[in-house]
Amino acid sequence: LLSFFKNMTGSKELTSENLEPIMSKMKEHLVNKNVAADIAQHLCDSVAKGLVGQTLGSFKSVQAHVKQSMEVALKRILTPKTSVDLLRDIAQAQAENRPYTIVFIGVNGVGKSTNLSKTAFWLLQNNLKVLIAACDTFRSGAVEQLRVHQRNLKALEQNAVVDLYEKGYGKDSAAIAKEAIASAKQSGHDVVLIDTAGRMQDNDPLMRALAKLVTVNNPDKIIFVGEALVGNEAVDQLTKFNAALKDFSGLANPRHIDGMILTKFDTIDDKVGAALSMTYTTGQPILFVGTGQTYTDLKNMKVSHVVASLLRD
Amino acid sequence: MVLADLGRKINGALQSMSKANVIDEKVVDDMLKEICKALMESDINIKLIQSLRKNVKASISLEENSGAANKRRNIQKAVMDELTRLVDPGVEAWKPKRGKANVIMFVGLQGSGKTTTCTKLASFYQRKGWKTCLVCTDTFRAGAFDQLKQNATKAKIPYYGSYTETDPVQLAHEGVSKFKKDNFEIIIVDTSGRHKQEQELFNEMQQISSAVNPDSTIFVMDGTIGQAADGQARAFKEAANVGSIIVTKMDGHAKGGGAISAVAATQCPIIFIGTGEHMHDLERFVPGPFISKMMGMGDISGLMET
Ligand SMILES: Nc1nc2c(ncn2[C@@H]2O[C@H](COP(=O)(O)OP(=O)(O)OP(=O)(O)O)[C@@H](O)[C@H]2O)c(=O)[nH]1
Ligand SMILES: Nc1nc2c(ncn2[C@@H]2O[C@H](COP(=O)(O)OP(=O)(O)OP(=O)(O)O)[C@@H](O)[C@H]2O)c(=O)[nH]1
Ligand SMILES: [Mg+2]
Ligand SMILES: [Mg+2]
Numbered sequence: 001l002l003s004f005f006k007n008m009t010g011s012k013e014l015t016s017e018n019l020e021p022i023m024s025k026m027k028e029h030l031v032n033k034n035v036a037a038d039i040a041q042h043l044c045d046s047v048a049k050g051l052v053g054q055t056l057g058s059f060k061s062v063q064a065h066v067k068q069s070m071e072v073a074l075k076r077i078l079t080p081k082t083s084v085d086l087l088r089d090i091a092q093a094q095a096e097n098r099p100y101t102i103v104f105i106g107v108n109g110v111g112k113s114t115n116l117s118k119t120a121f122w123l124l125q126n127n128l129k130v131l132i133a134a135c136d137t138f139r140s141g142a143v144e145q146l147r148v149h150q151r152n153l154k155a156l157e158q159n160a161v162v163d164l165y166e167k168g169y170g171k172d173s174a175a176i177a178k179e180a181i182a183s184a185k186q187s188g189h190d191v192v193l194i195d196t197a198g199r200m201q202d203n204d205p206l207m208r209a210l211a212k213l214v215t216v217n218n219p220d221k222i223i224f225v226g227e228a229l230v231g232n233e234a235v236d237q238l239t240k241f242n243a244a245l246k247d248f249s250g251l252a253n254p255r256h257i258d259g260m261i262l263t264k265f266d267t268i269d270d271k272v273g274a275a276l277s278m279t280y281t282t283g284q285p286i287l288f289v290g291t292g293q294t295y296t297d298l299k300n301m302k303v304s305h306v307v308a309s310l311l312r313d
Numbered sequence: 314m315v316l317a318d319l320g321r322k323i324n325g326a327l328q329s330m331s332k333a334n335v336i337d338e339k340v341v342d343d344m345l346k347e348i349c350k351a352l353m354e355s356d357i358n359i360k361l362i363q364s365l366r367k368n369v370k371a372s373i374s375l376e377e378n379s380g381a382a383n384k385r386r387n388i389q390k391a392v393m394d395e396l397t398r399l400v401d402p403g404v405e406a407w408k409p410k411r412g413k414a415n416v417i418m419f420v421g422l423q424g425s426g427k428t429t430t431c432t433k434l435a436s437f438y439q440r441k442g443w444k445t446c447l448v449c450t451d452t453f454r455a456g457a458f459d460q461l462k463q464n465a466t467k468a469k470i471p472y473y474g475s476y477t478e479t480d481p482v483q484l485a486h487e488g489v490s491k492f493k494k495d496n497f498e499i500i501i502v503d504t505s506g507r508h509k510q511e512q513e514l515f516n517e518m519q520q521i522s523s524a525v526n527p528d529s530t531i532f533v534m535d536g537t538i539g540q541a542a543d544g545q546a547r548a549f550k551e552a553a554n555v556g557s558i559i560v561t562k563m564d565g566h567a568k569g570g571g572a573i574s575a576v577a578a579t580q581c582p583i584i585f586i587g588t589g590e591h592m593h594d595l596e597r598f599v600p601g602p603f604i605s606k607m608m609g610m611g612d613i614s615g616l617m618e619t
Contacts (some may be wrong), residue, residue, distance in 0.1 A: 028359055034540040037353035108562060108590065109424030109535065117455075139590070140467075141460025148455035200565035229422065231356035231539020233567045240566075264423060267508040268541045293423070293453070 013055045014062070019048045022066060033310050034273030036232045039280050047073055067311065074310055077276060078303045080285030084259055087126060089220065090191055099131070099184040101192045101217065103177070104261075105210060106225035107237055108198030111263035111290055113142065115225055116193050117149035119261075119288070121295035123191050124153060124160045131189040133180035134166035135173035135213065136197040143168060146195060156295070161189070173197070174213040181217060194219065201240035210241075211248030214255055223287065224257045226278055227264045234277040242282070257282055262301065263290035270309040275301065319568050322351035323396070327389055336384040345369060348392065355570035357399070358543045361577055365395045393604070400573055401600035402580045407529040407556050409443070414493045416500045416525050420518055420553050421533035422545060423506030426561035428457065430533055430587055431503045432464040433595040434559075437585075438499045439470060445499040448488030449474030450481040450521055453505040461503055468592055471497075481505065481517060486524040502527065509548030518553050529556045532581065536563045538571035546575035555579055561587035564594065576600075 012018065023044040030040035047069045056062045086102075093100035102119070104112045113136070120130045132150055136142035143166050150164040165180035177194050184192045196213065199206035214222060224241060226234060238257065246254040260278055268274075275286060291297045326347035333340045345366050352362045372391040373384060409415035417434070419427045431447055439445040447465050449472065451457035458474040465472035473488035485502055492500045502525055507514035522530065532555040534542065549555050558579065560572040563586045576583060588594045 028353075028363070031353050032359040032540055037350065040353075107537070107565070109426060111424060114455075139460070140463035141456040141458075143456075144459035145454070145456030152455075200562070202566050203564075227424070229535065229539065229541050230537050231571050232354055233356075233537040233539075233565070236566050237537075264508075266510055267422060267545070269510070269544065271539070271541050274539065 014051050014053065016048060016052055019051060023048045026066070026070065030273065030276075030310065032271070034228075034231060034268065034271040034277075035310070036235045036273070036277040038232075038235065039277050040273075042280075043070070043073055043077075071307060071311060074276065074307045075303060077280050078301075078306055080279075081283060082285060084285055084287055086221070086287070090123075090128060093220065094190055099181060099189050099192050100221075101181055101194065101219040102221045102223055103194040103196060103214065103217070103219040104223050104225055105196050105241060105257075106198060107200055110198065110225050110227040110230075111261075112136075112198065112225045113145055113149070113195050114293065115261050115263055115288070115290045115298065116195050117146070117153065118290065118295050118298040120149070120153055120162055120193055121156070122298060123193075124157045124162055128190040129161035129188060130163075131180060131184040131187075131192045132162065132164050133177050133192055133194045134164060135177050135180075136195050137167070137169045137171045137173055137176065138197040142195070142197065153295070163187075163189070165192075173209065174216040177213055177217045201237045201244075207240070207244035208248045211244050214245055215249045215251060218255070221258045222255055224260045224278075224282075226260055226262060226274065228262050228268045228272065228274045228289075229264050230274050232277075234274050235281050238278060238281045257284055259285050259287040261288045261290060261298075262286050265289040265299075266291045266297070270312055272306050272309045275306050276310065319351050319355045319570070322354075323348050323392070326351070327392065330388065331385055334381065336381045336388070341370070341373065341388065344388070352570065355568035356537075356539045356542070356574070357570040358574035358577070359540060360543070361399065361574055365399075368395055397600075397604050398577070400576055400583065400603055402576055402582055404580065404582060406582045406584045409438070409499060409528070411443075411498065413498065414496075414500055415498060415529070416489055416502065416527045418502045418504065418522060418525060418527035418530045418553075419533055420504055420530060420549055420555070421506065422508055422535070422538075425506065425533045425535045426559075426587055427506065427533045428460050428503050429464070429590065430559055430561060430585075430595070431461070431501050432468055432470065433587065433592055434531075434585070435465070435470045435499065435501050436468045436592050437595055439468070443499045444497050445470055446492045446497045446501070447472040448485060448492070448500060448502045448525075450485045450488070451503055451505040452479050452481050452484065457503075457505070464592075482520045482524050485521045489525045500525075509545055509552075515548070515552045522553055530554055531556065531584075532558050532575070532579065534558055534560050534572040534575055536560045536569040536572050536586070537565070537567040540571065542571035542575050543578045546578040550579040550581065555581050557581050557584045559583070559585045559587065560598075564588040 027040045027044045090100040104116045134143045153162045286301045289301045330344040369391045435445045449461040583598045
C-alpha cells in the first residue's frame with residue numbers, strides 16, 4: 001500500500017491541517033498515475049473533508065481509513081452511471097428498420113480509425129452488417145487506411161458484410177456521412193461507423209464542422225476516442241468537444257459525448273489516470289479500452305483493476 | 314505561445330513572494346507550492362517536480378543574515394536554473410553536413426506524428442536547398458505508405474516505399490541504399506509507431522537502425538502526453554540512441570510538459586515543435602531563449618534587480 005502513510009501518527013482527531021501533508025502526498029501519487037492535477041486536487045479535498053472530525057486510535061486505522069475513502073471515491077467516479085448496451089440498442093434500430101449510427105470523434109492520432117475498425121470487427125462477430133463511412137477527408141492516407149481495414153475484416157470473417165463508403169478527399173464530411181447513412185438504409189447495413197478527422201479542441205473551424213456533422217446526421221452514439229497517454233489535456237479536450245457540440249449545433253436540445261473509448265491502454269503500465277480524468281470530466285462511461293493494434297484488442301474496462309492500479313505504490 | 318500559461322503562473326508565484334516583507338520558510342513553501350501546482354498542471358514529470366522543489370529549497374539558506382532582497386534574488390535564480398535544466402540538456406543538437414548522405418531516422422509512440430513530421434522536416438531542408446528524400450518503412454499501419462506518398466507528392470519530395478514488401482528492415486535498407494547512390498543529402502526514414510511494452514517492436518526498431526545506420530535519430534513526442542512520457546522516453550533512448558526530440562501538436566492548448574520531461578529523461582534537446590497539420594507548421598526550438606521568453610524575462614530580470 002501507499003508507503004507514505006507510514007509518516008502519519010495516529011491517536012488524534014483528524015483535522016484538515018494534520019491531513020494536509022498526507023493529502024498533498026496523495027495528490028502527487030495520483031498525478032504520478034497520470035490523473036489530471038485539478039481532478040486529483042478535487043478528489044483529495046473531498047476525501048479529506050469526509051475524514052475531518054474523525055478520531056482514530058491507532059496508526060493503522062488512519063491508513064485504512066484514508067485508503068478506503070479514496071478507494072470508494074475512485075470507484076464511484078469510474079463506475080458508469082448509465083448502462084450502455086450497444087448490441088441491444090442496435091437490435092432496437094433493426095426493429096425500426098434503420099441503420100444504427102456511431103460517430104468517432106477526438107483529437108489527432110489518438111486511434112479513432114483503428115478502434116473504429118476494431119469495433120467493426122466486434123460487430124461482425126455479432127453477425128451485424130457494417131458500413132464504414134470515410135468522413136476524414138483531410139488527412140493523407142485516411143481513406144486508404146479504412147480501405148485496408150475493410151478488406152482485412154472482410155477476409156477475416158466468413159460471410160462478413162463490411163463495406164466502405166468513401167468519396168475521396170476534400171469533400172464536406174457531413175454530407176458524406178448523410179449519403180453513407182442513406183446508402184446503408186438502402187443496402188440493409190445494420191450499423192454505420194463514421195470516421196472523422198482528428199482535430200484540436202481549440203480549432204474553431206474544425207470544431208464547427210464536427211458540430212455540423214453531428215447536427216445534420218444526429219447519430220445514435222457519439223463516441224469520444226481519447227488515448228490513455230494523454231495528461232492534463234484530457235479535461236480540456238472533453239470539455240471543449242462537448243462545448244462545441246452544444247454551442248455550434250444551433251439545436252434546442254444539443255448532443256453531447258455519449259461514451260468514450262480509451263486507447264493505447266497497453267502503453268502506460270499502471271499510469272491509468274486518464275481513465276479517471278475522462279470519466280470525472282464527462283460523467284460518461286468508457287465503453288471500451290484499446291489494448292493493442294490488432295482487431296481483438298478492444299476490451300471492456302475493469303473498474304476494479306483501474307482502482308487497484310491507481311492506488312498501487 | 315507554448316508554455317506561456319505556465320510561465321505566467323510561475324511568474325505570479327515569484328511575484329507574490331516579492332511582495333512579502335519577510336522571506337521565511339512559509340513564504341518559500343507557499344511559492345513552491347504554487348510553482349509545483351503549475352508544473353503538475355502542465356504534465357511535468359512528478360519526480361522532476363519533487364527534485365526541483367528539493368533543489369530550490371536546498372539552494373537557499375533562510376538563516377543567513379542577508380536581507381530579504383538578497384534571499385529573493387537567490388530563490389528566483391534557483392527557480393530559473395531548475396526550469397532551464399528542464400528544457401536544456403546543454404548538449405548541441407546534431408546538424409547535417411552538406412555534400413554527404415545524412416540519414417535521419419524517426420521513432421516514437423503510435424500516432425505521435427512521425428509520418429506528418431517527416432514530411433515537414435524534409436520540406437524544411439528542401440526549402441533550404443538540400444537534396445532531400447523520404448523512406449517509408451511502416452509496413453504495419455494500414456494506409457501508412459499512402460499517407461507518406463500523398464504528403465511527399467504534395468511537397469514534391471522523392472520517396473521510397475512498397476505496398477507488397479512486408480519487412481521494414483529490408484525496405485529501410487533498399488530505400489536508403491538507393492537514395493545514397495543517387496547522392497541525396499538528407500534521407501529521412503519513417504518507421505511504425507511502437508511502445509516499450511512490446512519488445513518485438515523495439516527489436517525491429519533496432520534492426521532498422523542497424524540497417525540504415527542513422528546519423529541522427531529523432532524521437533517524436535505528442536505534446537499532450539502525460540506522466541507516461543518519462544518511461545517511454547528512457548526506453549526509446551536506450552534502445553535507439555535517440556539524439557533529439559520533436560514535440561508535436563503544440564498548436565492546441567497543451568503545455569507540452571510531458572514531452573519536456575523527456576529532455577531530462579534522455580538528455581536530448583528538443584529541436585522543433587509541430588504546430589499544426591500542414592506542411593509548414595514546424596517551428597525551430599532553441600532551449601536557451603525559450604525559458605526566458607516563457608517567463609517573460611523582462612519581468613524576471615526586473616524582479617531580480619530589487
Ligand atoms: N499500442 C496501441 N496502439 C494503438 C491503439 N489504438 C490505436 N493505436 C495506434 O495508434 C496509431 C494512430 O491510430 P489511428 O487510428 O490512425 O488514429 P486516428 O485517431 O484515426 O488518427 P487521425 O485520423 O490522424 O487523427 C496507429 O499506429 C494505431 O495502430 C491501442 O489501443 N494500442
Ligand atoms: N494539430 C496537429 N496535428 C498534428 C501535428 N503533427 C501531426 N499531427 C496529426 O496527428 C495525427 C497523427 O500523425 P501521424 O503523422 O500519422 O503520426 P505517426 O506517428 O506517423 O503515427 P503512426 O505511424 O500510426 O505511429 C495526424 O492526424 C496528423 O495530421 C501537429 O503538430 N499539430
Ligand atoms: Mg483517423
Ligand atoms: Mg506513421
